[in-house]
Every structure is written in C-alpha cells, then in structure tokens.
Amino acid sequence: MQLGVIADDFTGATDIASFLVNNGMSTIQLTSIPKQPINIDCNIQAVVISLKSRSCAVNIAVKESVEALRWLKEQGCSQFYFKYCSTFDSTDKGNIGPVIDALLDELGESFTVISPSLPINGRTVYQGYLFVMDKLLSDSGMKNHPINPMKESSLIKLIERQASGKCGLIPYCEIEKGEIAIREQLTRLKQENYRYVVLDTLTDEHLVSQGKAVKDLKLVTGGSGLAIGIAKNFAKNDVNSKQAQILGKPQGHNKTVLLSGSCSLMTNKQVEFYKSIAPTYTLNIEKCINQPEDYCQVVIDWINNHQKQKYAPLVSATTDIEQLNVIQQTWGVEKSSQAVEYFFKQLVIALEKQGYDKYIVAGGETSGVVVQALNVHGFYIGPTIAPGVPWVRSINKSISLALKSGNFGDESFFVTAQGDF
Incomplete structure (x- = not known):
C-alpha cells in the first residue's frame, strides 16, 4: 500500500478513485473505516476511505478523519491525501480546515497544500480565487447551496477562517514554470512559517507538475484533480489499474x-x-x-x-x-x-x-x-x-x-x- 486517501463523502471518494485508476494506480474504495481485518489484494496501490464528514459536526468530522488516517498508517501507506469537493464546500468553521489541522498534527507535520482544482469540470484557481467555469465560486450556483452556501471565493480567506495557521499562495506565473519552481516556492513558504499553500491551477498539466512537486509531502489536500499528478509518482505500469477496472x-x-x-x-x-x-x-x-x-x-x-x-x-x-x-x-x-x-x-x-x-x-x-x-x-x-x-x-x-x-x-x-x- 502506497497512498491512503480520506474522502469527505461517497461521490467524492469514487471521484478520486476514478482519477487514480485512470492515471495508473490500482485502487480500491472502502465505504467506512474497517472494524475488522480485511484482505486487500497485494497489487492494490491505493485505498480510498469514504466518510460522510463534509457537513456533519466539526468534532465528528475530525474524529472520523483521524481514525481513517490511523487505519491507513497501519496498512503501510507512505503518503496521505485528504480529498474534499472541488467547490470547497464548507463553512467559516469547517469542516475542511479543522480536519487538515487534525491530520497534520496526527502525522507530526506542519505544512501542506490546498489544491481543489478540477479543470476538466471547470474548477480552476487563479490568484488564489476559486472559479466554477467562468464565474467566481461566490457568483456560481454554489452561492445557493442548501447546506454549505459559498459566499467567498478566496481560498486563502476561507482556509484562514477555518484553520489555525496562515496561508500562502503559489501563483499561476510560478506554477507555469513547472515542478522545480513549485518545489522551490513550497520550500520558501514553509521556511516562512506558512502552514497551508494554495496552488493556482488552470490546466491538467499544472496538476501533473504539482503532483511531482509534492511527492515528499506526507499530507496533501485537494479535490480529485491533484490525483492526476499524485498517481504518476506511484504508477509503474497500467496493468494493475486495467485489471482493477475490469473487476469494477x-x-x-x-x-x-x-x-x-x-x-x-x-x-x-x-x-x-x-x-x-x-x-x-x-x-x-x-x-x-x-x-x-x-x-x-x-x-x-x-x-x-x-x-x-x-x-x-x-x-x-x-x-x-x-x-x-x-x-x-x-x-x-x-x-x-x-x-x-x-x-x-x-x-x-x-x-x-x-x-x-x-x-x-x-x-x-x-x-x-x-x-x-x-x-x-x-x-x-x-x-x-x-x-x-x-x-x-x-x-x-x-x-x-x-x-x-x-x-x-x-x-x-x-x-x-x-x-x-
């Protein structure tokens, strides 16, 4: 087992599992945190655990997310991925920020990335602002979401309201330069004591570069799009993923x-x-x-x-x-x-x-x-x-x-x- 994914709802879990498989990682999705030992094929590289933690009470979301992380650690995963919606569905109190903080603390880490973008479905980030198609998040249909209406488009403002540290940005002009430039910016921002870094993203190529640049981060967070880049760090060939697709x-x-x-x-x-x-x-x-x-x-x-x-x-x-x-x-x-x-x-x-x-x-x-x-x-x-x-x-x-x-x-x-x- 190489990659452990904690998804905050069921469709989000199948969403990221699909992107992992399509980009070369054999993947299985579990609908809850296993209470008993389960047999997982040794060819499976990634496990996605589905939670129902997007809109529940913050303390419950944190508790279940940490429990999922501990189970994935027991399976030997080397990297962990907190998956939330590409429209960053949340309130000023959470649940995204508090869960990220809890996962960082559990891993003994102090730094991660925020990358909700999914360009193929029209979710992009520019100068730290989240867009849905050609509209700011706050001007899109999400402004009337029945559970988590999104009235703010700045990911930096959203995460700093929810979480406990300061958030930086790697803008489009640096992302466009590729993996090495992104890695250098991550190193700089971490040294400057930023706890979270929003990544501008306009294309799938940006996601591939981001995936390579965050290879050594213990925890990454984002929508399913970042999985395009993350999967390529682990995929050796597509035989296992094709076999897994046949089973599905x-x-x-x-x-x-x-x-x-x-x-x-x-x-x-x-x-x-x-x-x-x-x-x-x-x-x-x-x-x-x-x-x-x-x-x-x-x-x-x-x-x-x-x-x-x-x-x-x-x-x-x-x-x-x-x-x-x-x-x-x-x-x-x-x-x-x-x-x-x-x-x-x-x-x-x-x-x-x-x-x-x-x-x-x-x-x-x-x-x-x-x-x-x-x-x-x-x-x-x-x-x-x-x-x-x-x-x-x-x-x-x-x-x-x-x-x-x-x-x-x-x-x-x-x-x-x-x-x-």
Whole structure:
C-alpha cells in the first residue's frame, strides 16, 4: 500500500478513485473505516476511505478523519491525501480546515497544500480565487447551496477562517514554470512559517507538475484533480489499474433504478432532460414525512411497472432553489432532508430484495444513504461514465453503482450511464 486517501463523502471518494485508476494506480474504495481485518489484494496501490464528514459536526468530522488516517498508517501507506469537493464546500468553521489541522498534527507535520482544482469540470484557481467555469465560486450556483452556501471565493480567506495557521499562495506565473519552481516556492513558504499553500491551477498539466512537486509531502489536500499528478509518482505500469477496472465493470445488471437527491443546477438539468424521454417520479415530501412506509410501497409499485421500458425509471427529490426554499420553510431544513434520506433508505432496502442490482445515484448525501442501505463494504473501480464518475462494483455482493456528485456530468448523464457494457 502506497497512498491512503480520506474522502469527505461517497461521490467524492469514487471521484478520486476514478482519477487514480485512470492515471495508473490500482485502487480500491472502502465505504467506512474497517472494524475488522480485511484482505486487500497485494497489487492494490491505493485505498480510498469514504466518510460522510463534509457537513456533519466539526468534532465528528475530525474524529472520523483521524481514525481513517490511523487505519491507513497501519496498512503501510507512505503518503496521505485528504480529498474534499472541488467547490470547497464548507463553512467559516469547517469542516475542511479543522480536519487538515487534525491530520497534520496526527502525522507530526506542519505544512501542506490546498489544491481543489478540477479543470476538466471547470474548477480552476487563479490568484488564489476559486472559479466554477467562468464565474467566481461566490457568483456560481454554489452561492445557493442548501447546506454549505459559498459566499467567498478566496481560498486563502476561507482556509484562514477555518484553520489555525496562515496561508500562502503559489501563483499561476510560478506554477507555469513547472515542478522545480513549485518545489522551490513550497520550500520558501514553509521556511516562512506558512502552514497551508494554495496552488493556482488552470490546466491538467499544472496538476501533473504539482503532483511531482509534492511527492515528499506526507499530507496533501485537494479535490480529485491533484490525483492526476499524485498517481504518476506511484504508477509503474497500467496493468494493475486495467485489471482493477475490469473487476469494477458492471455485471449481471438485471434490474436498474435511478435515484436523484441532489438539487444542484446540473442535476436539475439532468432530471429535466431525462423526464422528456424516460419514466420519472417526483417525490412528494409531505408523504415522505407523514407516511414513509406506505408511500414507499406506492413508489416501488411505480418502479416495477416501468422497469421494462427503454430507459430505467428515475425517482427524484431534485428541485430548483425556489421550490427547495418553500419545502425548507414549510418543513424545516433538517426534517425535510432527513425524511428524504430515510425514504431513499427504505426504498433501496426493498428494491434489493426484489433483485435490483444496478443503481445510478445523483448527490453525495443520497449516495451515502444508498451505499449504507445496501450494506456495501467497498468497491472495485470500473470504467468512467463522465469525468470523476466511474462505475463501481461492490466487493461483497453482486451490485453495481454509479455515484455522481451533484454538478458532475452533462445533461444526458443518466442516459449515458445506461450504455452497454
């Protein structure tokens, strides 16, 4: 084992696992910190542990992240990677900053990098400011995120509000010079007692240079993009990763269902597109709250009645920001979100009993609920559907899943994901 990754949600974990595999590292994803010894193939170079720590209480996020780090240290990992969202989803109190501080302290280190960029999906950093496509983070759809609305675009300001040290910057003009220049800047900033350093990033080539430059850092932090460079430090050949992709390829998918819980702008577009060509059921939040078991059977019957059509049925809790505000004002943020999560949990448990073995899921929180409901212990990483979204197959049962972060994929993602394998 060479690289240990701690991801703060399920879709983020599959996201980075996909990038590691595609760049030559054989990788396995675990859905929790193992409580018992597990057998991991000796050819596996990286392990990604999925946590649900992005939006929980800070103390819980820190505790679980440190526990994951300790387990990865026991497996002999030489470098550790804290993976968070490419839109830096967080509040002024955390959870990204406190987790980074806790991981640094646990490793006895005092210095790391901040690199959330994912250029292929339009996430870039310039002069320390995070952009989503051509908009500053604070002007993008993330400004209305239902859990972590992002009102600030400066990564330096964001991390210094959350964490305990000062943050520096390696600007584009230095990043463009390549590995040696980046390494020199890292050395200088560390000597000047900076604890964190934001890395400007506009291209995948910048990520490759960054990966080489941070090879000797015990802890690196970022989105999945930095994995492009990190993987190349460890990859000897692509035989192991290709074998791992074969293991992750969907098999025996007799019954398929789509579940969407994300309310992101892109997921809204994807759901609207799918509605025009395939059976789509929009959940009634009041029924999810007041009669979840009875309502669950109604939805199951609907799914079964639409299983034989060209495209699999979609059950959606996705809605636009205006309707979401109405729901949250009527029922409360926590009550409505918990009701939807509970409903999806009961639905998935029932569907598995009926032989459903292929799940396409939109939204990090929804993906976590689905994986836990299915009692999946870990995944083999399969072929990529869209950048950062691979097919994965359970290591302990015959189930395949596509777990999509809210803003990933194009409008036709749900159709593309159902291609032949």
